[in-house]
Amino acid sequence: MTTHMMIELIAVLTAVRGDVPQVMTIDHGRQLPSGPLESTHRSLQAGVRAWVERQTGHPIGHVEQLYTFADHDRILATTQGRMIAISYLALTRSHAGETGWRDWYDYFPWENCKSDEGRASLALIERLLCHWVAGMGHPAERVRQWQRCVSLFAIGDMVAWNDELVLQRYELLYEAGLVAEAGCPPDRAVPGQSMHHDHRRILATAMARLRARIRYRPVVFELMPEAFTLLQLQRVMESLSGVHVHKQNFRRLIMQQQLVEETGEIEERTGGRPARLFRFCGEVRQARQFVGTKIPLVQP
Amino acid sequence: MTTHMMIELIAVLTAVRGDVPQVMTIDHGRQLPSGPLESTHRSLQAGVRAWVERQTGHPIGHVEQLYTFADHDRILATTQGRMIAISYLALTRSHAGETGWRDWYDYFPWENCKSDEGRASLALIERLLCHWVAGMGHPAERVRQWQRCVSLFAIGDMVAWNDELVLQRYELLYEAGLVAEAGCPPDRAVPGQSMHHDHRRILATAMARLRARIRYRPVVFELMPEAFTLLQLQRVMESLSGVHVHKQNFRRLIMQQQLVEETGEIEERTGGRPARLFRFCGEVRQARQFVGTKIPLVQP
DNA sequence: CCGACTTATACTCAATATGAGCATAAATGG
DNA sequence: CCATTTATGCTCATATTGAGTATAAGTCGG
Numbered sequence: 099m100t101t102h103m104m105i106e107l108i109a110v111l112t113a114v115r116g117d118v119p120q121v122m123t124i125d126h127g128r129q130l131p132s133g134p135l136e137s138t139h140r141s142l143q144a145g146v147r148a149w150v151e152r153q154t155g156h157p158i159g160h161v162e163q164l165y166t167f168a169d170h171d172r173i174l175a176t177t178q179g180r181m182i183a184i185s186y187l188a189l190t191r192s193h194a195g196e197t198g199w200r201d202w203y204d205y206f207p208w209e210n211c212k213s214d215e216g217r218a219s220l221a222l223i224e225r226l227l228c229h230w231v232a233g234m235g236h237p238a239e240r241v242r243q244w245q246r247c248v249s250l251f252a253i254g255d256m257v258a259w260n261d262e263l264v265l266q267r268y269e270l271l272y273e274a275g276l277v278a279e280a281g282c283p284p285d286r287a288v289p290g291q292s293m294h295h296d297h298r299r300i301l302a303t304a305m306a307r308l309r310a311r312i313r314y315r316p317v318v319f320e321l322m323p324e325a326f327t328l329l330q331l332q333r334v335m336e337s338l339s340g341v342h343v344h345k346q347n348f349r350r351l352i353m354q355q356q357l358v359e360e361t362g363e364i365e366e367r368t369g370g371r372p373a374r375l376f377r378f379c380g381e382v383r384q385a386r387q388f389v390g391t392k393i394p395l396v397q398p
Numbered sequence: 399m400t401t402h403m404m405i406e407l408i409a410v411l412t413a414v415r416g417d418v419p420q421v422m423t424i425d426h427g428r429q430l431p432s433g434p435l436e437s438t439h440r441s442l443q444a445g446v447r448a449w450v451e452r453q454t455g456h457p458i459g460h461v462e463q464l465y466t467f468a469d470h471d472r473i474l475a476t477t478q479g480r481m482i483a484i485s486y487l488a489l490t491r492s493h494a495g496e497t498g499w500r501d502w503y504d505y506f507p508w509e510n511c512k513s514d515e516g517r518a519s520l521a522l523i524e525r526l527l528c529h530w531v532a533g534m535g536h537p538a539e540r541v542r543q544w545q546r547c548v549s550l551f552a553i554g555d556m557v558a559w560n561d562e563l564v565l566q567r568y569e570l571l572y573e574a575g576l577v578a579e580a581g582c583p584p585d586r587a588v589p590g591q592s593m594h595h596d597h598r599r600i601l602a603t604a605m606a607r608l609r610a611r612i613r614y615r616p617v618v619f620e621l622m623p624e625a626f627t628l629l630q631l632q633r634v635m636e637s638l639s640g641v642h643v644h645k646q647n648f649r650r651l652i653m654q655q656q657l658v659e660e661t662g663e664i665e666e667r668t669g670g671r672p673a674r675l676f677r678f679c680g681e682v683r684q685a686r687q688f689v690g691t692k693i694p695l696v697q698p
Numbered sequence: 699c700c701g702a703c704t705t706a707t708a709c710t711c712a713a714t715a716t717g718a719g720c721a722t723a724a725a726t727g728g
Numbered sequence: 729c730c731a732t733t734t735a736t737g738c739t740c741a742t743a744t745t746g747a748g749t750a751t752a753a754g755t756c757g758g
Binding site for chain 2: 752
């Protein structure tokens with residue numbers, strides 16, 4: 099029953115610079131940082147935390163297990179065993195001047211519906227997917243897959259865009275042979291940088307998880323500086339989720355949930371009226387950490 | 399880097415008999431079924447599916463990875479390596495006359511707030527936790543832990559009961575030394591059967607995940623018979639979540655989401671007025687599988 | 699057959715939450 | 729001074745939610 103196995107830990111280390119969500123990479127942005135599980139680690143979580151903190155020098159906040167893979171792609175040629183990869187999402191604060199950070203949306207331009215670039219890549223994807231289903235032999239299958247395209251990419255406004263379906267959208271593009279990882283020639287692929295192995299897939303899993311988490315848990319604050327204005331908070335939420343929020347309603351919900359408190363300081367350089375600075379009042383709320391938050395994310 | 403490892407798959411196979419959620423066990427209810435990962439399995443998910451279907455003879459519906467553990471408790475004495483356990487939640491339909499099925503709430507009586515037994519065990523837990531924090535030396539720590547007790551077990555109606563915090567509640571009881579797994583003598587433990595290793599913890603993880611899933615995904619129907627009345631559906635939802643539902647509002651939400659359609663048949667043996675039978679219209683909704691459902695779960 | 703009891707189903711109503719907009723305040727740069 | 733920008737307070741229509749009333753259509757015991 100005991101076989102040769104290699105356990106690999108893969109971290110999706112995420113931070114926000116300015117308003118832009120970023121991910122730590124190695125190999126010129128082609129891979130996520132990963133390392134073997136060491137026997138000195140008390141637990142998997144502790145292993146990831148120690149190893150990431152050693153690599154980056156930063157303390158990390160939220161750490162969360164994503165998924166464990168053991169597909170046959172991962173069988174090692176050299177040994178008899180199989181490769182198991184356990185992926186983690188880790189959040190950290192600032193990272194001025196470090197190398198290896200890449201924008202989320204370099205890999206997933208279509209997930210950033212806020213930007214013109216994102217909308218352009220969505221329009222292109224719509225055409226490519228239309229072409230893909232048109233080439234299908236079986237009519238029933240064609241209808242089924244088109245409905246899948248429509249609901250995942252919100253084609254034709256029949257359904258609303260769901261920002262949490264990052265993984266499902268990537269998998270559809272993979273099946274349609276529109277990403278480089280699926281063996282597609284680069285000139286016929288959808289825009290967006292590819293990664294080695296299944297690392298872009300793991301990044302998609304992490305993005306989806308984080309988009310889901312920030313709605314109901316106060317994890318955004320792990321990515322924010324100590325003090326921030328409400329607009330800065332809103333911009334980070336928007337760039338993480340890729341969708342717009344109504345400014346006044348966002349403020350209302352944040353305030354009435356007492357997630358933040360005023361620092362008393364004022365941010366002058368807003369470009370308009372100065373804004374009050376806030377801090378996350380996590381200490382006070384520590385016991386109430388299970389009540390959950392509710393943050394409104396609506397369409398533009 | 400390659401070490402001796404044993405990869406163990408652990409399944410939390412869940413079904414509903416009558417209105418009662420049950421879990422498949424071995425070893426007279428002391429363990430969850432588990433088996434080694436075999437190299438013939440294409441993927442982990444396929445491995446779990448094949449192995450569970452072979453064991454039970456039933457087709458299983460929803461399968462979902464829960465968590466991967468590799469704590470030092472799991473280090474094997476016999477080999478140099480470490481034990482990795484990957485746990486899965488799997489749902490299946492009926493299981494008339496099979497052995498090994500146990501009620502969820504045999505292990506977690508306090509999670510069934512609907513029943514008198516559940517409320518009684520909650521009252522007992524409240525007293526035991528009160529005693530636990532009273533014995534703490536440091537006042538600040540005492541306050542902190544008591545707030546944790548209050549918010550997890552909804553003591554004193556300051557916060558509402560959150561049915562999804564199954565794991566957090568179990569971990570609190572473990573820390574407080576009130577469960578047999580923490581080395582507590584049986585007569586001083588909280589009611590509820592214990593399990594070997596960390597299997598009750600894994601069951602808690604599964605219960606929490608399923609309680610979260612049934613709110614937003616139509617997975618309940620994987621546990622229902624082909625045709626059912628709305629009251630049957632409601633009772634299953636209630637027993638899975640452990641809380642009561644307002645009958646009329648439940649009907650309203652189910653109907654207006656078009657999750658079900660009438661079969662045309664009538665269930666006569668309701669004990670009152672006969673009820674219309676419904677079936678899940680998953681085929682029609684297959685493409686819309688991402689829209690999500692919303693099922694109201696409120697307090698008694 | 700009657701009346702107590704059970705469940706099914708339709709409908710109403712108030713409280714709250716949500717989405718969208720208006721208005722004013724306070725800074726900037728010409 | 730005025731256009732522009734951002735901050736912040738407030739209103740309002742609509743949708744959602746929680747809870748209750750009312751009625752229908754069976755059962756069962758006498």
